[in-house]
Amino acid sequence: MDAFGINTGYLLVQCALPALWLLFSFIALLLLRSRSLPETAQAIWAVFIVVIPFLGALAFLIVQPDNRLDNSE
DSSP: TTOOOTTEEEEEEEHHHHHHHHHHHHHHHHHHHHHHOHHHHHHHHHHHHHHHHHHHHHHHHHHOOOOOOOOOO
């Protein structure tokens, strides 16, 4: 047990970051798929999420473009 020390926290962070990256990317792509955005906008968001995964997914979750059709007649 002496091998676990200060580096344990660093190791946990290094394991958590890829998990968060995958989680944010997956959620953002699922939300992007369910939106009624034009295909061009969906393609741009998808490229942004894939090329810059963590920031792209986080940006999409924050911005959440809302171009839904209002069917409140």
